[in-house]
Amino acid sequence: MFARRTVARVVAQPSLLAAPSNARNMATLREIELRLKSVRNIEKITKSMKMIASTKLAKAQRAMQAGKLYGEANAEVFETAKEGATGSKKLFLVISSDKGLCGGIHSSVTKATRRAFNNAPDSPLPGVSVEPDSPVMVIGDKSKAQISRVYPNNLRLTFNQIGRDVPTFADAASVADLVVKSGVEYDSVVIIYNSFVSAISYEAAAMEVKGEKALKESEGFKKYEMEDDFTKDLAEFSLANALYSALTEAHSCEISARRNAMDNASKNAGDMIGSLTMQYNRGRQAAITNELVDIITGASAL
């Protein structure tokens, strides 16, 4: 995003003394000055991005705490509706976002999806084998680009414009609505998202939401008598709940990762400014010394 200026190095006047063969070409003072100016601007920008992310983090974390309760309530339903016949057609729903400059958030989720597909030992779904033609849906343009390169034929639906602000339940419900209406067949939905470990670390995790069939066939459900069949509604609503919980948590992770990435970038920019300033001052003093030497030798000749 920030284009690095490639400064053309101009070779300094060849000195009469033999220059060491690996001597760094002396950039002129003008070029160092320009580079210094641009690095200073970049430092300002990354600092302000870090500030913005810090202020957003508090709000995002509060939303995440609230959203997690929805996810826990969901998990309770599936706890009591334990095992039945498990159909194994899984629909993967990968959660990332549209914006960059947030460290490894998007690739973390994409890599977890790849590990799941390869049935690797550190897959987010341990011990579960995944069909290679499992459908995949992606929220967020960044992961969409990555996944469309690796599993283009598994993609069914992609979403964007989520994650600009704290995700709302309306977002989650709309996504769930579209997933159900899309006609893609599945027995359960596996949501892959980044879970918030701490303000400086996150890790990819998977949340499984059983579909209507699995709920109906499970032991706990058979104990209830229902006149109208609401299982489909419950399955859809629990998908929206799980999505909301995962969306808010992923949003929090993204903001904290962006804060950390911009913090590191500012530190690096600060270091670069320090070393460039040293170089500039040395160059300036060398130029002054050369001029003095010229004047003095000239004066001594008179």
Add this chain to the structure above:
Amino acid sequence: MSAATWRSTFTFNKYSQITAAAVRKSLKETQRLAAEKRGLTALRYQVWENGKGGEQITLDPTQESDPKKKTAAV
């Protein structure tokens, strides 16, 4: 009335969003403004077939924000 007829037209999530919007519109002014924010979604989606994406469809065009209003905030 026994079974509701909305089930044939839309999913439960859509039904709950419609009813939620109705509740939000009925609130008093201050509470309504706070609640309206919770119902916003600028979602867009794309249907993919054979590794190729279709065109982007905006779910609710009325909520699209003004494209001229750009901020530097990420």
